[in-house]
Amino acid sequence: MAEDVFKKLVAHCKEYGFVFQSSEIYDGLGAVYDYGQNGVELKNNIKKYWWDSMVMLNENIVGIDSAIFMHPTIWKASGHVDAFNDPLIDNKDSKKRYRADVLIEEQLAKIEEKINKEVEKAAKRFGDAFDEAQFRSTNARVLEHQEKWDALHNRFAKALNDGNLEELRQIIVDEEIVCPISGTRNWTEVRQFNLMFSTEMGSTSDGALKIYLRPETAQGIFVNYLNVQKTGRMKLPFGIAQIGKAFRNEIVARQFIFRMREFEQMEMQFFVKPGTELDWFEKWKTTRMSWHQSLGFGAENYRFHVHEKLAHYANAAVDVEYKFPFGFKEVEGIHSRTDFDLSQHQQYSGKKIQYFDTEKNESYVPFVVETSIGVDRMFLQVLSASYKEEEVSDASGQKDTRVVLSLPPQLAPVKMAVMPLVKKDGLPEKAREIIDDLKFDFNCMYDEKDSIGKRYRRMDAIGTPFCVTVDHQTLEDNTVTIRYRDTMEQDRVEISKLRAIIAEAVSMKSLFAKLK
Ligand code: ATP
Numbered sequence: 001m002a003e004d005v006f007k008k009l010v011a012h013c014k015e016y017g018f019v020f021q022s023s024e025i026y027d028g029l030g031a032v033y034d035y036g037q038n039g040v041e042l043k044n045n046i047k048k049y050w051w052d053s054m055v056m057l058n059e060n061i062v063g064i065d066s067a068i069f070m071h072p073t074i075w076k077a078s079g080h081v082d083a084f085n086d087p088l089i090d091n092k093d094s095k096k097r098y099r100a101d102v103l104i105e106e107q108l109a110k111i112e113e114k115i116n117k118e119v120e121k122a123a124k125r126f127g128d129a130f131d132e133a134q135f136r137s138t139n140a141r142v143l144e145h146q147e148k149w150d151a152l153h154n155r156f157a158k159a160l161n162d163g164n165l166e167e168l169r170q171i172i173v174d175e176e177i178v179c180p181i182s183g184t185r186n187w188t189e190v191r192q193f194n195l196m197f198s199t200e201m202g203s204t205s206d207g208a209l210k211i212y213l214r215p216e217t218a219q220g221i222f223v224n225y226l227n228v229q230k231t232g233r234m235k236l237p238f239g240i241a242q243i244g245k246a247f248r249n250e251i252v253a254r255q256f257i258f259r260m261r262e263f264e265q266m267e268m269q270f271f272v273k274p275g276t277e278l279d280w281f282e283k284w285k286t287t288r289m290s291w292h293q294s295l296g297f298g299a300e301n302y303r304f305h306v307h308e309k310l311a312h313y314a315n316a317a318v319d320v321e322y323k324f325p326f327g328f329k330e331v332e333g334i335h336s337r338t339d340f341d342l343s344q345h346q347q348y349s350g351k352k353i354q355y356f357d358t359e360k361n362e363s364y365v366p367f368v369v370e371t372s373i374g375v376d377r378m379f380l381q382v383l384s385a386s387y388k389e390e391e392v393s394d395a396s397g398q399k400d401t402r403v404v405l406s407l408p409p410q411l412a413p414v415k416m417a418v419m420p421l422v423k424k425d426g427l428p429e430k431a432r433e434i435i436d437d438l439k440f441d442f443n444c445m446y447d448e449k450d451s452i453g454k455r456y457r458r459m460d461a462i463g464t465p466f467c468v469t470v471d472h473q474t475l476e477d478n479t480v481t482i483r484y485r486d487t488m489e490q491d492r493v494e495i496s497k498l499r500a501i502i503a504e505a506v507s508m509k510s511l512f513a514k515l516k
Contacts, residue, residue, distance in 0.1 A: 003325065020036055032262050041413030051243060062240060080212070088192075089188060091186060101168070108149060193249075196213070216246050229271075243375070258329065263374055266378075296408060305330065317336065320332040324380065382408075402460055403457075405462060406485070415464070418446055419448065442503075455467070468498065
């Protein structure tokens with residue numbers, strides 16, 4: 001059912017110019033996508049919401065835009081050349097390749113699902129008297145599943161932490177996990193696969209340099225730490241934010257724009273005094289969760305997921321997960337990265353990368369708390385939350401379904417559509433006059449084709465919060481009907497009031513005001 005909604009959402013993205021498959025006329029390129037005329041606007045609005053919440057609202061956070069190409073030693077220092085790997089396993093019958101860790105995570109999710117079903121059933125049975133905590137801690141079936149989950153989870157976490165590939169395979173065998181395509185358990189060994197793309201800079205005759213396409217934007221921030229700290233005269237704690245493309249040669253590239261080989265990240269590295277990093281980690285967890293929840297998609301659709309395995313650089317890490325139609329999945333990572341990256345760059349570059357603390361009168365390498373979110377995953381979160389099919393009845397009482405994107409108005413690609421009721425009598429000219437007046441403030445669209453009803457539906461489908469109709473009365477008294485996307489109600493208002501009505505709804509101020 002939920003999967004059906006997801007399929008429809010993917011089709012909708014194409015039909016209404018949000019997302020196209022890359023190189024489609026050549027049959028596409030795996031896990032690479034292009035954003036269309038509406039997609040790019042939505043994406044830009046998401047980026048603006050993030051950027052302003054970081055750089056504009058915080059005196060001590062500044063932005064940069066570093067190059068994608070960087071010196072190859074950076075990736076040696078960061079550990080990516082040696083350790084940016086995924087454990088892979090192939091099914092010998094279907095010849096399909098999977099991430100071993102993902103197969104086991106899905107198995108864990110299945111057990112969790114069983115527990116949740118028991119809880120749901122009991123909740124229905126007991127009604128108001130239901131005590132969920134008590135049920136979870138006493139019901140025999142739940143306890144049995146929970147014990148299984150704990151045992152598998154512990155074994156999995158240990159195998160990951162030990163980098164024990166044989167044990168990962170053994171878990172898959174013992175859990176009797178089958179390939180969803182062939183249905184068999186005929187698995188190969190588990191191998192490590194590096195996710196970085198590489199290319200060459202310069203011609204081979206003068207000794208080309210092997211360089212990598214960055215798999216994260218963070219390293220561009222670390223190697224500019226000194227530049228920004230000195231030129232901006234930044235004092236700890238302070239942050240550097242960046243939005244940019246990242247590239248990973250993902251093996252299991254499914255689920256549309258959830259996992260892409262070329263994607264965009266919004267990352268902020270927050271530099272702090274050693275010893276204060278875990279307090280800042282908690283603070284950024286709260287702030288980032290409130291950034292997501294301000295959009296109004298329902299607090300119950302978010303949760304934190306604590307990592308089974310800490311990356312080589314981290315001393316604490318958590319994911320913000322959103323409930324997509326295909327289940328709870330990561331949209332953002334918050335990591336306490338210690339002084340690992342700056343210390344490594346200090347060592348590999350031979351340059352001193354330290355902060356002089358005037359209070360303590362000593363120099364040290366700052367610690368870092370990072371927030372890292374994928375623009376594309378955020379885009380998918382926004383669309384998943386906003387895509388709705390509604391039963392409505394038209395003016396004559398006839399039933400119909402409308403597809404509406406109930407996007408937060410602040411993120412909607414088009415803020416207002418202006419429609420002349422008919423294509424004559426000076427109505428189109430009047431409609432254009434309204435657009436000419438408002439187009440400096442908002443993204444407006446003119447539409448005169450088809451019936452008003454059809455035009456409304458087209459605007460609902462791309463999430464336009466306001467439709468303004470110009471009719472004969474407009475020419476007499478300068479009033480228009482304004483129709484609200486979500487309620488479909490209409491009001492008659494003066495043209496001179498439109499700017500204020502729209503500004504109030506689409507200004508990001510109301511989102512920022514809710515941030516913690
Ligand atoms: P996953 O476990 O899903 O592979 P990750 O833990 O490797 O993700 P991070 O390295 O923490 O991800 O990257 C930070 C964010 O970048 C993720 O939360 C996600 O939003 C985004 N991201 C990472 N990889 C991809 C990808 N292949 N396609 C789209 N977004 C991605």
